[in-house]
Amino acid sequence: xxxxxxxxxxxxxxxxxxxxxxxxxxxxxxxxxxxxxxxxxxxxxxxxxxxxxxxxxxxxxxxxxxxxxxxxxxxxxxxxxxxxxxxxxxxxxxxxxxxxxxxxxxxxxxxxxxxxxxxxxxxxxxxxxxxxxxxxxxxxxxxxxxxxxxxxxxxxxxxxxxxxxxxxxxxxxxxxxxxxxxxxxxxxxxxxxxxxxxxxxxxxxxxxxxxxxxxxxxxxxxxxx
Amino acid sequence: xxxxxxxxxxxxxxxxxxxxxxxxxxxxxxxxxxxxxxxxxxxxxxxxxxxxxxxxxxxxxxxxxxxxxxxxxxxxxxxxxxxxxxxxxxxxxxxxxxxxxxxxxxxxxxxxxxxxxxxxxxxxxxxxxxxxxxxxxxxxxxxxxxxxxxxxxxxxxxxxxxxxxxxxxxxxxxxxxxxxxxxxxxxxxxxxxxxxxxxxxxxxxxxxxxxxxxxxxxxxxxxxxxxxxxxxxxxxxxxxxxxxxxxxxxxxxxxxxxxxxxxxxxxxxxxxxxxxxxxxxxxxxxxxxxxxxxxxxxxxxxxxxxxxxxxxxxxxxxxxxxxxxxx
Numbered sequence: 001x002x003x004x005x006x007x008x009x010x011x012x013x014x015x016x017x018x019x020x021x022x023x024x025x026x027x028x029x030x031x032x033x034x035x036x037x038x039x040x041x042x043x044x045x046x047x048x049x050x051x052x053x054x055x056x057x058x059x060x061x062x063x064x065x066x067x068x069x070x071x072x073x074x075x076x077x078x079x080x081x082x083x084x085x086x087x088x089x090x091x092x093x094x095x096x097x098x099x100x101x102x103x104x105x106x107x108x109x110x111x112x113x114x115x116x117x118x119x120x121x122x123x124x125x126x127x128x129x130x131x132x133x134x135x136x137x138x139x140x141x142x143x144x145x146x147x148x149x150x151x152x153x154x155x156x157x158x159x160x161x162x163x164x165x166x167x168x169x170x171x172x173x174x175x176x177x178x179x180x181x182x183x184x185x186x187x188x189x190x191x192x193x194x195x196x197x198x199x200x201x202x203x204x205x206x207x208x209x210x211x212x213x214x215x216x217x218x219x220x221x222x223x224x225x
Numbered sequence: 226x227x228x229x230x231x232x233x234x235x236x237x238x239x240x241x242x243x244x245x246x247x248x249x250x251x252x253x254x255x256x257x258x259x260x261x262x263x264x265x266x267x268x269x270x271x272x273x274x275x276x277x278x279x280x281x282x283x284x285x286x287x288x289x290x291x292x293x294x295x296x297x298x299x300x301x302x303x304x305x306x307x308x309x310x311x312x313x314x315x316x317x318x319x320x321x322x323x324x325x326x327x328x329x330x331x332x333x334x335x336x337x338x339x340x341x342x343x344x345x346x347x348x349x350x351x352x353x354x355x356x357x358x359x360x361x362x363x364x365x366x367x368x369x370x371x372x373x374x375x376x377x378x379x380x381x382x383x384x385x386x387x388x389x390x391x392x393x394x395x396x397x398x399x400x401x402x403x404x405x406x407x408x409x410x411x412x413x414x415x416x417x418x419x420x421x422x423x424x425x426x427x428x429x430x431x432x433x434x435x436x437x438x439x440x441x442x443x444x445x446x447x448x449x450x451x452x453x454x455x456x457x458x459x460x461x462x463x464x465x466x467x468x469x470x471x472x473x474x475x476x477x478x479x480x481x482x483x484x485x486x487x488x489x490x491x492x493x494x495x496x497x498x499x500x501x502x503x504x505x506x507x508x509x510x511x512x513x514x515x516x517x518x519x520x521x522x523x524x525x526x527x528x529x530x531x532x533x534x535x536x537x538x539x540x541x542x543x544x545x546x547x548x549x550x551x552x
Contacts, residue, residue, distance in 0.1 A: 052228050052229060052230050052270060052271075053227075053228020053229065053230075056231070072228060073228075073229060073230065073231035073272070074226045074227075074228055074229060074262075076259070095263070096260050096263060096264075097256055097260055097326075097327060100324065100326060103326055109300075109329045110325060110326050110329060111326050111329050111330050112256070112326045112327060112330070115255055115256050115259045115260060115327075115330065116255060116259075116330065117231070117252070117255065117259070117272075117274075119231050119274075120231075120233075120252065120255070120274050120276065163325070163326065166325075167325065170325070173304075174304075175300070175303075175304045176303060176304060176309065176316055176320055177320050177325075178317075178320045178321050178461060180320070183303075183309050183313045183316040183317055183320075184309055184310055184313050184448075197460075197461070198460075198461050199325060201324055201325075201460075201461035201462040202323075202324025202325050202326045202327065202462060203324075
């Protein structure tokens with residue numbers, strides 16, 4: 001273990017884990033899982049594979065980068081991101097579409113990556129928490145989560161943040177929610193606390209940091225208005 | 226999840242051709258299908274990805290009705306300007322369901338084909354489920370049946386249909402369009418979902434070789450007086466214990482026409498025809514509302530844990546009608 005990692009400012013837990021024994025050994029024995037884009041684009045009209053479950057070539061566009069992967073059709077977008085591309089910011093919570101920890105943006109819309117097949121998202125623009133900002137240039141939603149303590153353990157946070165980025169954009173586009181008093185009325189959405197809570201209801205937080213999350217989004221909504 | 230073949234199609238004919246294989250399922254939003262596949266409840270050997278089919282449009286028809294493509298997402302349908310103005314009941318029902326993430330993925334066609342969330346159906350650890358395995362029995366009848374049916378159930382199955390959208394579509398007299406090699410069929414919502422009877426494995430009248438291509442709505446007569454009320458265990462992101470789609474056409478202070486459809490109480494959206502008839506010509510006073518509520522649960526038969534749903538449904542009908550009249 002390299003002691004530098006323990007003293008480095010802002011040390012990444014992921015970097016620590018990836019550098020520790022077990023995972024390194026496992027990865028070392030895995031076949032190469034991806035490579036940067038090559039010259040043969042996959043066909044958009046797929047033929048039936050002859051061997052059920054056999055891996056097929058899948059090209060994904062994630063955070064502006066292209067990844068050519070060999071994936072079984074049953075691999076979810078969530079597992080493709082985490083296990084095959086190595087973007088572990090997107091979290092696996094329930095893996096059944098109930099908790100929202102896996103929320104990513106596909107063509108600017110928030111979805112649950114655990115209930116999506118990677119192979120079905122060829123040609124789509126996928127954005128994960130890693131694509132929103134970094135320590136030197138935070139997305140305003142990330143900054144607001146820090147300013148308002150919008151988390152405790154942090155496990156649901158990437159999903160909360162991706163969800164919130166889309167939520168603010170949806171509100172700007174005058175979309176309705178179950179908290180909208182009159183769906184027939186046109187005009188800008190007023191992001192009351194009730195609206196924020198309803199529009200973020202697809203993201204659960206077991207620590208119960210909801211008060212901080214609502215405060216962060218009230219703040220972020222005001223700044224973006 | 227078991228391994229499967231994946232094929233992507235761009236033409237409706239190719240999707241229909243693929244459905245000739247009985248172990249093939251269509252993949253649209255995937256929010257229900259992939260969940261069931263992860264739980265080994267459904268195990269297709271091949272998925273046909275239909276998300277690239279040209280079925281994602283909403284268009285106003287010459288008669289003033291609307292045609293909604295089967296692949297329109299729940300989000301896009303709820304926010305469509307025509308739907309919000311002319312069919313606010315449908316917008317309300319859509320945003321009452323699931324979460325924003327799921328609504329972005331889920332489609333109209335998939336929502337129509339949603340499977341029940343009966344605990345015993347969705348967990349293969351329980352062997353006794355006639356819907357999963359015909360003839361295996363029904364664990365829910367003597368089990369934890371708080372969320373189950375109070376109307377239209379059978380010895381074989383007491384599951385409820387989970388959709389909110391379908392409850393509104395039933396109230397709005399929607400028609401489902403289904404295409405197969407033998408042509409296009411138009412199935413009214415009132416006939417689309419089935420009661421369980423002795424064949425609970427069949428949720429709908431859709432045949433295995435048919436693809437839902439669209440849903441049509443007749444011109445709206447209920448836009449001014451409608452309300453979708455959903456009662457559930459949490460304030461959001463939960464299935465209905467009871468829901469009510471109430472739609473009224475008023476003539477002055479009297480009811481000219483009414484639709485009352487309940488969700489969460491039966492194997493299909495439960496149209497309360499008796500309650501509707503009781504309201505026609507009436508002024509909506511307390512007596513008329515209470516009579517409609519009582520009529521809506523006519524024939525109710527609760528099980529061990531869900532007797533509360535009878536009273537809840539009656540009160541929900543009263544409140545939904547009151548809110549519909551006020552809008």
